[in-house]
Amino acid sequence: MKELEKRGVATVALVSDDFIDDHRRTAESFGIPGLPCARLAAPLVSQTPDQVRDLIDGAIDAVLEALTTVPAADGDSSAVRLRTDPSFTFEGTDWLEALQEMNERMLEWQYSDGLPLVPATRALVDKMLAGTPRAPDDVVGLLEPGLGVATVEKIAINSVMAGCQPAHLPIVLAAIECMADPEMDLREKAISTGPAAPMIMVNGPARQRAGLNTGICMLGPGAPSRANTAIGRALRLCMMNIGHTYPAVSDMDTIGSPNKYSMCLAENEERSPWTPYHVQRGIETGRSSVTVGFVYGLVDVTDYHSLDPETAIRKFATAAKYLCVTSTAYWLVGHRSNPQYGNQEQEHHYLLLAPQHARVFADAGWTQADISAALFREARLPFGFASKRLEESAIRTAHPELDWLWDSPDALIPVLEDPGCFDVIVAGSPGSNRSSFAWGMGGPVTKEIRWD
Amino acid sequence: MSTVKVEVANPVAESVIPKLEPAARPGDLAGARVGLYWNFKPGGNVGLDHVATLLGERFPNATFTHFQGAVGASVRHVTPKQADEIAQQCDVVVGTTGD
Numbered sequence: 001m002k003e004l005e006k007r008g009v010a011t012v013a014l015v016s017d018d019f020i021d022d023h024r025r026t027a028e029s030f031g032i033p034g035l036p037c038a039r040l041a042a043p044l045v046s047q048t049p050d051q052v053r054d055l056i057d058g059a060i061d062a063v064l065e066a067l068t069t070v071p072a073a074d075g076d077s078s079a080v081r082l083r084t085d086p087s088f089t090f091e092g093t094d095w096l097e098a099l100q101e102m103n104e105r106m107l108e109w110q111y112s113d114g115l116p117l118v119p120a121t122r123a124l125v126d127k128m129l130a131g132t133p134r135a136p137d138d139v140v141g142l143l144e145p146g147l148g149v150a151t152v153e154k155i156a157i158n159s160v161m162a163g164c165q166p167a168h169l170p171i172v173l174a175a176i177e178c179m180a181d182p183e184m185d186l187r188e189k190a191i192s193t194g195p196a197a198p199m200i201m202v203n204g205p206a207r208q209r210a211g212l213n214t215g216i217c218m219l220g221p222g223a224p225s226r227a228n229t230a231i232g233r234a235l236r237l238c239m240m241n242i243g244h245t246y247p248a249v250s251d252m253d254t255i256g257s258p259n260k261y262s263m264c265l266a267e268n269e270e271r272s273p274w275t276p277y278h279v280q281r282g283i284e285t286g287r288s289s290v291t292v293g294f295v296y297g298l299v300d301v302t303d304y305h306s307l308d309p310e311t312a313i314r315k316f317a318t319a320a321k322y323l324c325v326t327s328t329a330y331w332l333v334g335h336r337s338n339p340q341y342g343n344q345e346q347e348h349h350y351l352l353l354a355p356q357h358a359r360v361f362a363d364a365g366w367t368q369a370d371i372s373a374a375l376f377r378e379a380r381l382p383f384g385f386a387s388k389r390l391e392e393s394a395i396r397t398a399h400p401e402l403d404w405l406w407d408s409p410d411a412l413i414p415v416l417e418d419p420g421c422f423d424v425i426v427a428g429s430p431g432s433n434r435s436s437f438a439w440g441m442g443g444p445v446t447k448e449i450r451w452d
Numbered sequence: 453m454s455t456v457k458v459e460v461a462n463p464v465a466e467s468v469i470p471k472l473e474p475a476a477r478p479g480d481l482a483g484a485r486v487g488l489y490w491n492f493k494p495g496g497n498v499g500l501d502h503v504a505t506l507l508g509e510r511f512p513n514a515t516f517t518h519f520q521g522a523v524g525a526s527v528r529h530v531t532p533k534q535a536d537e538i539a540q541q542c543d544v545v546v547g548t549t550g551d
Contacts, residue, residue, distance in 0.1 A: 001489075001547050003530065005475045007539035009487070014499060014548040022551070031469035044495030045550045052495050056502040063503060064510070067544045068477050082464050089459045098458040111463055120461045148465035157461045188527070193551065242465040252551070326526070334525035339532060394492055394526055 002030040012036045012066035014059065016043040021079040021249045022191065029146045029244060036066035080110050080246045082146075087122075110246050113236055113261060120160040128156040131166030132173060133452050140173055141180020144187035146244025150176050154242050155234075162234035167210045168227060170449050171290055172234045175200050178292035178445040179239070182341035189294045189441055190245040194326060195257035196294040196441035198235055199350070200264040201425060203278035204288030206449045212266035216429035219265055219298075232262025235292075259297065265427055271355035272426035273362035280368065281446045288451075293348060293423070293444035296325050301351075301435040309361045313374040319437035320349055320379035320415050320422075327439055329386040331417035334398035336442050347416055348440040350423045351375070355430040368424040376419035384409025478543060481511040487542035489519045492528045493550025503546050517541060 001011040015023045015037040027035035038059040044052050090105065092098035102119055106112040118124070129136055129152070136153035143150050152173065159172050179186050179198065189196055202212055211227040220229045239245045247253070253260075269276045278289040299319050306312035322328060327347035336345040351371070353361075361371055383405045387395060396403065405411055416422065423444065427436070478484060486507060488500040497518075504516040519538055521528025530538065538545065 001545070002472065003532065003535040004539060004542075004545050006472055007535060008475045009539050009542055010475045010477045010544045012544075012546055014496075014503075014546065016551060019549075019551045029467060029469060030472070032472040032474060035474070043551050044499050044548060045493055047495050049498045052498040053502045056499050056506065060503065060506045063546060064481070064507070067546070068480055070477050071474050082467070083462060084464075084466065085462055087459050087461050089457050091455045091457050093455060095456050095458070098456045102458060102460060119458055120463060121459065122461065125461050142468060143465070146465075147467045147469055149468055150465060153461075154463065154465045157463045161463060237463065241463040244465075244467070330525060334523075334528075336525055337523040337529065339521075339523050339529045339534075390526065391492060391494065394528075397520075398525070 001035060002032055005032060005035065010067050012038050012063050014038055014040055014044070016040045018043060019252065022252050025080065025244065025246065025250045026145065034071045036071045038062035038066055079249050080244070082244065083109065111241055113233065113240065115261070117161040118163050120157045124160045125153070125156055128160050128164065128166050128169055129153065131169035134173070140176050143176070143180055143238065143243030145191050145250050148242040148244055150180060150238065150242045155238055158237040158241055159234040162237050163230040164234050165230070168231050168234070170451055171202060171206055171210055171231050172238070174290035174447045174449045175235050175292055176238055177447040178290060181445045182338070183343055184292065184445045185336060185338045185341060185343055185345060185442065186243065187338065188336060190239060190243060191250050191252055192441070193252045193254050194296060194441070195253055195255065195259070196296050197257055197259035197263055198292050199295045199438060200232055200235060201277065201291040201293070202264065202266040202288070203269065203276050203283070204286070204449070206288030207266040214266040214268040214270070214427070216431070218428055219263065228264040228266065229262050232264035236260055236262065257297070259295070265352070268355060268426050268428060271430050273358055274368050274426070277423070277425045278446060283446065283448055288449040289446050290449060291444045291446040293350060294441040295350065295438040296327065296441055298436050298438045301437050302433070303357065304433045307360060309364045309366050309374070312357065312360055313371070313378050316351065316435070316437065317375055317378035320375060321381055322439065323381065323386065323389060325439040327441060328415045329381060329390070329413060332387065332399060332413070333390050333394040345442040346418070346421050348421045348423055348443045349416060350425060350438040350440060352425055352427040352436040352438065354428050354433060354435045355426060356433045357435050358426050371424050372422040373419040375422040376414055376416065379415045380412040381415060382409060383411050383413050386413060481507060481514050481544065483513045484511065484543045485541060486514050486516045487519055487538050487545035488516060489530070489545055489547040491521055491549055492524070492526060496548040496550045499548050500546060
């Protein structure tokens with residue numbers, strides 16, 4: 001609508017009451033606060049046609065007014081005020097009280113993830129900045145949806161708040177580079193009504209340098225994953241305070257997800273029989289990198305019995321055939337695309353393969369590419385079943401060459417578009433046959449970590 | 453009673469968004485070319501059809517044209533080229549996200 005207003009066309013968006021704060025924040029982030037909307041009593045999705053028409057009946061006067069009356073200059077302001085003070089001062093009768101006051105205000109302003117924050121004092125921020133040779137005012141990128149300027153200093157501030165150490169900062173910086181890359185198309189992922197959360201995957205010597213856990217309880221909680229937890233948390237705080245992804249304002253996740261607090265893993269390269277994940281993605285051997293991929297969720301893949309890869313794949317593929325995650329068979333309706341960036345994203349899933357499981361495949365001579373190809377072949381659903389979750393018109397628009405499938409509902413179609421969409425990362429403790437499977441939203445982006 | 457102060461850096465970043473003035477509005481929709489933009493989320497098309505019905509009753513000389521985003525998947529977006537085309541064909545646009 002902004003693009004049309006820019007071109008001199010009066011617009012009005014139909015927005016339900018539940019999404020009004022989202023609309024306002026989005027309008028502000030596009031530079032057009034007060035962008036007109038007509039409020040609906042409920043969203044249009046999951047309504048019968050008669051219910052939809054009733055909702056429109058209730059909003060038509062507002063539609064007409066918005067199209068024929070110049071909107072107020074200031075419009076309705078967003079629920080989150082983006083303060084521009086360089087710093088804030090909090091008082092108390094002692095340090096504890098002052099810190100409690102800080103945490104209460106940060107919660108009130110919505111700058112907090114809900115857990116107690118480490119105070120980003122000047123001394124701690126300077127100490128954090130010593131973890132990178134980059135200048136504090138270096139711009140790492142612009143973070144959607146708010147197009148906030150992600151300077152090294154702002155990232156450092158949020159990293160202090162998250163409990164990071166200086167050695168973690170280069171990893172957080174690389175993660176922000178991933179998020180700011182047009183290939184990530186962060187906007188759609190950040191504002192989604194679904195629970196997709198960024199999963200950070202670290203490779204190379206950075207894992208040891210930052211004290212990352214690659215083994216047991218790697219995804220937390222607890223002391224062994226202290227670095228993993230802090231780095232993941234820093235990314236969420238950056239999404240909020242730099243990207244302006246605020247819950248219930250721009251983050252419209254229906255139920256939410258604990259994965260959004262923090263999700264950072266480090267590949268267990270030492271226990272992997274294969275090339276590290278980042279080298280497969282084009283990073284030079286011996287260098288360090290961060291890959292970020294958004295995931296809807298993570299599920300246990302327990303298999304204590306399969307001693308051959310074929311049997312294991314048949315079991316593992318059942319996780320990929322879960323229908324009620326958006327990415328399953330999503331390729332039928334096209335690709336996620338942001339017209340501003342011209343990107344075309346494929347959906348990816350991630351198999352976090354326990355070292356014991358990796359051994360089953362490697363002993364039979366399989367590579368990660370073989371695993372990906374086998375998952376692609378095995379993870380299929382009948383078209384008639386898979387298409388029920390998708391708009392028929394969207395499928396016909398995206399793939400007219402597949403119209404024959406409507407007459408062949410039992411034809412099996414792959415859940416992802418090609419074998420390369422199954423990413424295999426060796427992770428976790430070598431002591432057990434329990435892998436994990438994560439359903440992705442869009443695809444991963446990899447950036448090298450810079451230490452000097 | 454003595455007080456302790458703790459000063460912390462502001463974690464919030466500024467945005468680099470240029471301010472945009474809203475487009476001028478016609479006084480009414482008599483004879484207007486009305487665009488109806490659907491992003492493919494379920495229910496949006498039914499809603500826009502009804503908008504056209506209701507506005508058409510009030511403004512019988514208005515014309516209505518449906519548009520859908522040219523790129524994307526289950527949610528479709530308008531490209532810059534498409535926005536140019538819509539702007540040439542429409543005086544006003546009603547859009548829906550389904551949300």
